Amino acid sequence: MGGLALGASLQQHRLSNGTCFLWQTAYCTGEAYLPESLLLVLSTHLLLPVVPCPHASMNVNIARAYVHAVFTSVHVSCLLFGIALFLVAIARLDALESDNIAMELVDVDDDEDVSLEDEEHESLVYQRRHKRETRQARALEKLASAKKTRSFLDLLHEANLEALPSHVPTYLRAAVGPPSSSARRHFCSVCGYFANYTCTICGARFCCIRCQKIHTDTRCQKFIA
Amino acid sequence: MTRASVGAGGGGGGGGGGVSLKAVVLDNGAGWCKAGVAGSENPEALVPNCVARPHSGKQRWLVADQVLACDELQRLGIRRPADRGYLIASELQKEIWERIFRTLLKIRPSETSLLLIEPPFTLPSIQKLTDELIFEEFGFRSLFVADPASMTHHYLQHRNPDSDLARSRCSLIVDSGFSFTHTSPVVYNVTCNAAVKRIDLGGKALTNYLKELVSYRTLNMMDEQWIMEDVKEKLCYCSLDVASDMNIARKVGAENYIRCNYILPDGLHFKRGIVKNPDVVPLAYRHLSLPESTNTPKSQGDMPMAKDEKVTVPNAQELTVTNERFLVPEMLFHPADLGMNQAGIAECIVRAVSACHRDLQPLLYKSVVLTGGTTKLPGFKERLELELRPMVPAEYDLKVHALDNPIVAPWRGGSLFASSEEFESCSITKGLHTKWQHFGHANKNG
Ligand SMILES: Nc1ncnc2c1ncn2[C@@H]1O[C@H](COP(=O)(O)OP(=O)(O)OP(=O)(O)O)[C@@H](O)[C@H]1O
Ligand SMILES: [Mg+2]
Ligand SMILES: [Zn+2]
Ligand SMILES: [Zn+2]
Numbered sequence: 001m002g003g004l005a006l007g008a009s010l011q012q013h014r015l016s017n018g019t020c021f022l023w024q025t026a027y028c029t030g031e032a033y034l035p036e037s038l039l040l041v042l043s044t045h046l047l048l049p050v051v052p053c054p055h056a057s058m059n060v061n062i063a064r065a066y067v068h069a070v071f072t073s074v075h076v077s078c079l080l081f082g083i084a085l086f087l088v089a090i091a092r093l094d095a096l097e098s099d100n101i102a103m104e105l106v107d108v109d110d111d112e113d114v115s116l117e118d119e120e121h122e123s124l125v126y127q128r129r130h131k132r133e134t135r136q137a138r139a140l141e142k143l144a145s146a147k148k149t150r151s152f153l154d155l156l157h158e159a160n161l162e163a164l165p166s167h168v169p170t171y172l173r174a175a176v177g178p179p180s181s182s183a184r185r186h187f188c189s190v191c192g193y194f195a196n197y198t199c200t201i202c203g204a205r206f207c208c209i210r211c212q213k214i215h216t217d218t219r220c221q222k223f224i225a
Numbered sequence: 226m227t228r229a230s231v232g233a234g235g236g237g238g239g240g241g242g243g244v245s246l247k248a249v250v251l252d253n254g255a256g257w258c259k260a261g262v263a264g265s266e267n268p269e270a271l272v273p274n275c276v277a278r279p280h281s282g283k284q285r286w287l288v289a290d291q292v293l294a295c296d297e298l299q300r301l302g303i304r305r306p307a308d309r310g311y312l313i314a315s316e317l318q319k320e321i322w323e324r325i326f327r328t329l330l331k332i333r334p335s336e337t338s339l340l341l342i343e344p345p346f347t348l349p350s351i352q353k354l355t356d357e358l359i360f361e362e363f364g365f366r367s368l369f370v371a372d373p374a375s376m377t378h379h380y381l382q383h384r385n386p387d388s389d390l391a392r393s394r395c396s397l398i399v400d401s402g403f404s405f406t407h408t409s410p411v412v413y414n415v416t417c418n419a420a421v422k423r424i425d426l427g428g429k430a431l432t433n434y435l436k437e438l439v440s441y442r443t444l445n446m447m448d449e450q451w452i453m454e455d456v457k458e459k460l461c462y463c464s465l466d467v468a469s470d471m472n473i474a475r476k477v478g479a480e481n482y483i484r485c486n487y488i489l490p491d492g493l494h495f496k497r498g499i500v501k502n503p504d505v506v507p508l509a510y511r512h513l514s515l516p517e518s519t520n521t522p523k524s525q526g527d528m529p530m531a532k533d534e535k536v537t538v539p540n541a542q543e544l545t546v547t548n549e550r551f552l553v554p555e556m557l558f559h560p561a562d563l564g565m566n567q568a569g570i571a572e573c574i575v576r577a578v579s580a581c582h583r584d585l586q587p588l589l590y591k592s593v594v595l596t597g598g599t600t601k602l603p604g605f606k607e608r609l610e611l612e613l614r615p616m617v618p619a620e621y622d623l624k625v626h627a628l629d630n631p632i633v634a635p636w637r638g639g640s641l642f643a644s645s646e647e648f649e650s651c652s653i654t655k656g657l658h659t660k661w662q663h664f665g666h667a668n669k670n671g
Contacts, residue, residue: 093430096430096433097433099303136324140320144317152309153308155351174423176424179561184561185559190442192547193475
């Protein structure tokens with residue numbers, strides 16, 4: 001795969017100040033943030049060095065210029081494009097994996113609240129069940145508000161499956177791989193119909209003048225990809 | 226690997242004669258847990274594998290079956306113990322299993338054997354996590370781990386002993402559930418791991434894609450995964466002619482029989498979302514012969530039905546979907562359309578089959594079986610046949626079998642196996658497990 005060779009050649013260009021190339025390309029694609037775990041996977045697939053980026057607020061143009069300056073010997077725009085597409089595809093997959101987790105967390109109830117409800121005349125069974133339920137309620141409260149456990153991609157990275165001999169079937173080797181034909185249909189980003197036109201500013205697709213107008217008026221550049 | 230796996234035992238299950246030990250079967254899908262006592266036809270517990278809490282709330286977290294009873298679905302916050310199909314948060318999983326085993330099934334783990342159906346290629350670290358949960362936290366008496374493909378195969382073999390599948394003992398199981406889609410050749414009743422292929426797309430990705438499309442085009446539904454899952458299950462279908470459906474979906478007025486309206490739950494008048502024009506829904510795939518169950522969505526019972534377009538409900542918010550209905554499932558057949566560098570489901574099947582010996586290939590194509598909730602999409606089977614036929618050598622028979630209840634098919638296989646006589650001798654007891662763990666440790670250190 002082209003990606004691997006490309007990554008390998010990049011590795012030699014590892015920046016002396018420890019800035020990660022990947023972070024910068026991530027900025028160039030407009031993704032403000034890529035989770036650490038994804039970077040780890042990228043680094044194993046693309047063999048790219050991954051180190052924390054010291055310039056978390058680097059803006060797109062500066063990053064682009066910076067990369068230009070460092071990789072003068074390579075066709076930077078091609079590289080960027082190739083990796084950017086790869087990153088966008090992965091970021092997409094990540095979006096498709098997300099859950100509804102954005103919500104405010106409520107404080108854990110204090111013990112006092114519970115004991116108030118424990119009236120003496122309640123049966124023992126009820127009390128026991130009640131106790132179990134309160135225990136569970138509290139445990140869940142804690143679990144749900146806890147910082148995310150390690151993701152599957154973290155565990156995958158740790159498992160170091162690449163090191164296994166090539167005849168061993170693994171999670172990585174079971175991936176179906178790219179399609180045999182690169183043919184791709186495009187759908188209008190406004191109405192979903194087959195799209196023949198592309199927005200010159202943001203690359204979004206549309207099918208007709210009416211949809212183009214809606215696009216430029218209300219959503220041009222709202223989303224990437 | 227210290228785990229027993231299904232297979233070698235061969236065909237016959239004793240059908241439960243004189244089995245002393247109680248066994249429980251758990252298909253721990255990332256979307257839904259299916260759990261029940263071995264030997265039954267259906268799992269007693271079919272519950273979401275998550276905890277959830279209404280957005281407004283001071284309420285406590287709802288667990289598993291409690292989520293199904295929740296009447297405030299808007300912006301429901303969801304936490305799942307699985308990531309990309311694999312168990313990662315064992316503490317959270319423990320709470321859900323606790324609810325299933327103690328409250329719903331009312332079993333005593335120390336007197337029970339467990340048959341666990343776990344996705345293929347579970348990482349060693351996750352296997353360890355799972356084993357600890359089962360033996361240390363719950364203290365099950367013994368454990369047997371199986372994969373969904375061989376269990377589905379097992380079920381079909383028993384249900385239909387005269388089928389090609391049962392006679393050749395070979396099948397190609399397509400399992401498209403919540404997290405991913407696997408195509409697994411089963412050869413002589415054993416899943417051929419080296420040939421299994423996976424697409425990283427399943428029901429969850431479809432729901433999230435629908436959510437994105439709708440949010441971009443009409444109404445912001447980005448926080449509504451739970452509701453959009455229902456919209457998807459009630460309205461999406463696989464098109465057999467995308468170009469023609471696309472043109473119909475573009476029409477205005479009654480000619481556009483693809484457009485459907487869904488009344489969003491508001492927690493007041495509508496505790497559940499409902500399809501406003503249910504008679505219109507099947508028109509888009511009326512030429513298919515469908516199992517009846519697909520046409521009658523389950524949870525509409527006590528809800529007021531807006532049969533007539535003119536019936537208006539105060540403040541009811543409606544969602545209109547048109548071509549999203551078939552564009553979303555298109556994703557499974559052509560992930561490349563979305564810029565994803567993965568082959569579609571038909572090609573995935575071909576690759577899995579091609580990885581097996583030449584002589585097996587015609588047998589596999591003869592028994593392609595669809596399992597997992599996502600294969601319930603109307604038209605899934607027909608669309609797959611349409612895509613697959615040109616890719617399969619003309620001299621081979623191609624038969625795709627849809628199941629009436631694809632969500633519980635692996636569980637039923639597990640239920641059959643766990644009530645057979647071989648089961649006990651196949652599973653690992655707690656003592657043996659501990660011994661092996663020590664052995665593994667010693668090996669690592671020495
Ligand atoms: N009628 C339907 N139409 C479309 N999708 C459906 C339908 N019924 C269920 N589903 C989808 O099927 C998925 C659940 O299927 P299933 O229970 O087989 O998955 P799972 O075993 O929990 O997940 P996995 O095995 O991938 O971890 C959900 O994403 C659900 O939306
Ligand atoms: Mg499953
Ligand atoms: Zn358009
Ligand atoms: Zn634009």
